[in-house]
Amino acid sequence: MARFASQADIDAIEGELPWEKRDVASTMYQFLTRTAEKHGDRNAITFQLMSDENASAETLTWRTFHQQSVQAANLFRDLGIGEKDVVAYILPNCTETAVTLIGGAIAGIACPINPLLEPEQISAILRETGARVVVTLKAFPKTDVAQKVAEAVGHAPNVRSVLEVDLLRYLSPPKSWIVPLIRPKNPTTHTAKVKNFGKELAKQPKVLKFEDSKGDRVAAHFHTGGTTGMPKVAQHQYSGMIYNGWLGHTLLFNETDNIICPLPLFHVFACHVILMAMISSGAHVVFPTPAGYRGDGVFDNFWKLIERWNITFIITVPTAIAALMQRSVNADISSVKTAFSGSSPLPLELFKRFEKATGVTIVEGYGLTEATCLVSCNPVDGPKKVGSIGLPLPYSKVRILDCNADGSVKREMDVDEIGEICVSNPGVFVGQTYVEADKNKGLFVDGTYLRTGDLGRVDADGYLWITGRAKDLIIRGGHNIDPAVIEEALAGHDAVAMAGAIGQPDSFAGELPCVYVELVSGAKATEKELMEFAKQHIPERAALPKHLEIIPELPKTAVGKILKNELRKLAIARVYDAALKEAGIAAEVVEVVEDKKRGLVAKIRKTGEQDDAELATLLGEFTRPWETTK
Secondary structure (H helix, E strand, O other): OOOOOOHHHHHHHHHHOOHHHOOOOOOHHHHHHHHHHHHOOOEEEEEEOOOOOOOOEEEEEHHHHHHHHHHHHHHHHHOOOOOOOEEEEEOOOOHHHHHHHHHHHHHOEEEEOOOOOOHHHHHHHHHHHOOOEEEEEOOOOOOOHHHHHHHHHHOOOOOOEEEEEOHHHHOOOOHHHHHHHHOOOOOOOOOOEEEEHHHHHHOOOOOOOOOOOOOOOEEEEEEOOOOOOOOOEEEEEHHHHHHHHHHHHHHOOOOOOEEEOOOOOOOHHHHHHHHHHHHHHOOEEEEEOOOHHHOOOHHHHHHHHHHHHOOOEEEEOHHHHHHHOOOOOOOOOOOOOEEEEOOOOOOHHHHHHHHHHHOOOEEEEEEOHHHOOEEEEOOOOOOOOOOOOOEEOOOOEEEEEEEOOOOOEEEEOOOOOOEEEEEEOOOOOOOOOEOOHHHHOOOEEOOOEEEEEEEEEEOOOOOEEEEEEHHHOEEEOOEEEOHHHHHHHHHOOOOEEEEEEEEEEEOOOEEEEEEEEEEOOOOOOOHHHHHHHHHHHOOOHHHOOOEEEEOOOOOEOOOOOEOHHHHHHHHHHHHHHHHHHHOOOOEEEEEEEEEOOOEEEEEEEEOOOOOHHHHHHHHOOOOOOEEEOO
């Protein structure tokens, strides 16, 4: 591994060879085969269905993982998957999930889909990608994945085959006896052929029975987190996936490392930053429970799992760190070298709490689905600036720009001046980032740099700081307010676990700052108390929240990003209902829905004999659209 302590180390790595001259694999099959040949008998992937430190676990060696991935690729080819065809999977974490991802990328294009999405969103992704094969769960207690997928496939006539993974095989008696008795009926609301994944896999040879791809090509479709609107689908090439793996191997891992990754295998963090880095390095990754951090008992047993598997690297996100800090460290975790955090900025106080409780330092990094993933990281061996997302990684170039909508540059920002983060690296698929061609318009600067939509700055030492989302800016009467100013201030309160700031509709200013707060488990605080705290700690008067509300839990994605649109829906309903009541109009907001063209739309139901003109006069003062409904 190369030393990663400073910008000089990054420069030295880049100075050895240009990326195009690096001796890296050009296809996924080559990538995995090299590792199986070099580290065949070493552990590759471990999966635990249950979170208990003594629970049974399945471990595949690199040789076995290679064989099963090849069998999956052969199976997909038999089902008509060519290099340009899509194998979608809607699965929780399990061994079959990793096998499907790699096998799908060898045979065609793998498309992971979040099983927490609604059937409408799943079917939209299936149609947009033209998926021909879907791998998903057989109906199983305490999960509705099979039911949702059946409904989604019913609205995606392009899907011809459904392969079912049965989690029953991970259970032992007496649970394995009980599940067949209480298993829900398998839904049959579509015409695709349904087969058992395990049985079909076992029929296939363990050597590739078709010719491997000739070189680089699109090998994966990943949808965005969906924090705003319907998810968009990004295209990933072999080169970008392998680049992410190369980074992990070069800067972080070797074959002796054990990594715990309770993040979902439909997300680029787990798939590219971790699984690809495991393939490149020959290291060993542990996936605890199908739901990862969300699984029963994972937080309670987390430190004991680290001791059990002799974990050297923890992969985490701020929301998980906050939950872990509500539990004592009750095991020997001296094997841990570092914890890596991504998905959203980490509050300083949470960083300090974790380091004090564990003796482990957190390294923050930054990546995004549209760039395959990794962009920057705090130096593992050098100075870590808490709150920053570190230095751009080898072969990653970052510019901070003020851009027009068409991607042309107004100007380049100075040191410490906030603008849009724009990225160029081997993970960026220039001009063809999204499957839907229209979504690539205006996405690139100078035909090279991807506009991330994230706001940030670069300091005098070259460290990158992310300050918010361009689309998340609160625009109060033409004055731009960064929601991070509000969120970071409230994060300093001992009772606050997380805060999500948005702009709520206002008839005069367009938007006013509003913040929703989730408290630390067991903590007590009033909204009045937190508002006083905000007044003392928010430096910008215009950013002081007009409304502060404590809710049981902030809506989040599976990797801990706050779903700002869900908070906007709450705010729109509250503001419009208050306006209607004050005006004496007999009507109410029944729901706020997402429309592809109009954004968030308030559905208004009249409860009296009100004229639509009265509604139009009142609600027309707000910028958010509305419509009446029964």
